[in-house]
Amino acid sequence: MSLQEIGESRNSTDRITIENLRKVYGSGDRQVVAIEDFELHVPDNEFFCLLGPSGCGKSTFLRIVSGLIDHEGGTITIRESDTASDRPLTNMVFQEHGIFPWMSVLDNIAFGLKMRGVPKRERYDIARTYLKKVNLSGFESAYPHQLSGGMKQRVGIARAFANDPAILLMDEPFGALDAQTKEQLQEELLEVWTDAEKTAIYVTHDIEEALMLGDRMGIMTARPGTIKEIIDIDLPRPRTKETRTLDEFVQLRNRVWDVLAEEFARSAPPGEDT
């Protein structure tokens, strides 16, 4: 089955509707069902966090939504924007190796635009705008090897936003960073996101990160991968360091922990790929 389908979903405020999603690897006896009965509705401009332990299939899920991988059952419906029809449906921020070492920072940010045929001057203007938004001014001609891990991720984020997709997909973008940088970038991400008004699906295994960033959280379980529970994150925005100290935050965290603990208890021995 091929990529995402564009169309109207039943619930007209949904930006993306996923129903009965199914992903299978291999065939016959060696078949592995990675994802099954996966259902999700994400309304416009919501920041949705998908939480789950390593190997539960969340990266696979994200790649299916982005069109990089096929799926074997179910539907993915994305509502096209009313205004711009040449926007890409989705664009992804990767955890590692997402930006190209042989291109300068600015060229990297402008890459998606270049692939879609945006003329040179225009795409560099757009790229510069987002360069500023992620606080990388001055680094236009730098090469990735001159940047720290955090800065590289900023480039990835800038590119994704510059592409102006209907849905932003993020695959644990801060997973490889140290705690300080991670927190810093989380705040920056939220700033850019609030500014841009986009729908986002953010994959992570970090509970606190999910609570900090998301409007809602889906807890994903493995074998087969599906959403076990969806939790509303009723914390006030903007989210800051203070948010972590709120009672609601702690309660939500404990609740999520319980759900996950239950999942760990029932799960089989480790060792499956995402």
Add this chain to the structure above:
Amino acid sequence: MTDWGANRDLMVRIGSFVGILVVWQILIGVFSVVPAFLLPPPTTILAALGHLLGQSSFIDDVRITLIRVAIASLLASIPGVILGLAMGWNRTVKALLFPIVSATYPLPKVALLPLFMLVFGIGDKAFIVTAAIAATFLVMFNSMRGVADIGTLYFEVAQDNDVDSVYTYFREILLPGALPMIFTGLRLTLNTALLVTISIEFVAARHGLGAFIWSRWNTLQTPQMYAAVFVVSLAGVGITYGLEWVADYAMPWRTETTGTAVQ
């Protein structure tokens, strides 16, 4: 993946190779796309090879070439490794030797053959020395690189673990750490020695596989020429894959072949 995957890959490769031979056989043997004497079909070449293997003069030629390659490689390895490691490890040695070595590396050592033939006369001495010098360069560079690749981290670990003598450091840390690169160097050495030896035998030798090939070219005895070419390729294959096998044994911790610089 599992062994199953590797075996299948090998079978596909062998299959393609056999396929090419079959196509070759048909194109020339049956359709005569190219005159058979220019490019004989595999069967003809194989027949010639079989015939040659029964001739002691040919076996001698093979033996002579292999011995030249072996001696040249041996002669090259020892100073090559020593100088290479020394250059890699000691700044003064490197400062002294590196410029000259770098400057003379791009010279094809075959160009020095006439000079050595002047000094040693036309014969194995000149041939082997020329090939040995060519191979020494490669061993040196690769050994040098091997040292650099170990990095300072191990040095600090070594100091921390009471490695106090130069010899101990050399034996326990430097040499094993440099082994992968040294193996690559050895592979390049043998291949280089083979290449240079065959070149020399084209130019100036009366015996050896290169001389054999060249003489058969001159007399247009093409099936024999191709048969000898095939033997030379076998030598090349043997070197490359034979060393792989040894390397796997000597460096069980290795996960992949090092250095893709290919000759």
Add this chain to the structure above:
Amino acid sequence: MSTEQGSRWSSVRDYLDETNERDLALNLLLPFVILVGWEIGAWAGLINTQFFPAPSAILGVAGQMLADGSLVHNTLVSLGRIIPAFVVASAFGIVTGLLMGWSSRIDTIIDPIVSALYPLPKVVLLPIIFLIFGLNDLSRMVALGAAVYLLVTINTVGGARQVEEAYLEAARDNGASGYRMIREVIFPASLPHIFSGLSLAMGISFILIVVVEMVAAQSGLGYIIWNSWNLFTIKKMYVAVITINVLGIVFTYGIEAVGSYLTRWQERI
């Protein structure tokens, strides 16, 4: 001599940057000692000047050869054989390698041939090509070209195959495919390997041209070497050898320098 992690040229340059005066002095020490020692030894009769003429004498003959045009002429002849063959064969090699890295179907077809020819000492192609094409400049260039093509293809494929899957994914996600995938991702990512191959190919070109000119040509620097040996005009032999060495330095390290510049985005370790 280069590997995929930056070239020796850049390491030489870094070396010069880091090096102090003492090291620089050591650098020049050995060449100086050899030259001066040789010259003095020749004058003092300690060295057999039949086989090892004094550097000054060699320089003198070099001057003569420049003056009568023979040095320039033969240099151009040799280069005229190497460069066109190298350029054309490299271009084809890079394209082949990239295509093989991009499409597994193409790879499956071409790889067996290339893999079979890889362990072959390239010099052995010479008699085969001379057989088929005769003995002329075209066949010399074809022989050179074949070796260059093989080396560049193999190294390019090596580069293309090691491109991180993640880069390909990121590129696809941003709308790249087909030709643009090759141009924007596979080609740049393979550049270090490509230049490795080019440098090696240039080395092999020089080896082959010397062999060819020593044994199957009537002109060129290799021919001068062989001819001077035959006629015992040893000083001319030295001039030719040194000229080839200089050319080798210029072209092989030149390629590495260009490669170093084009891959300056790499992490220097």
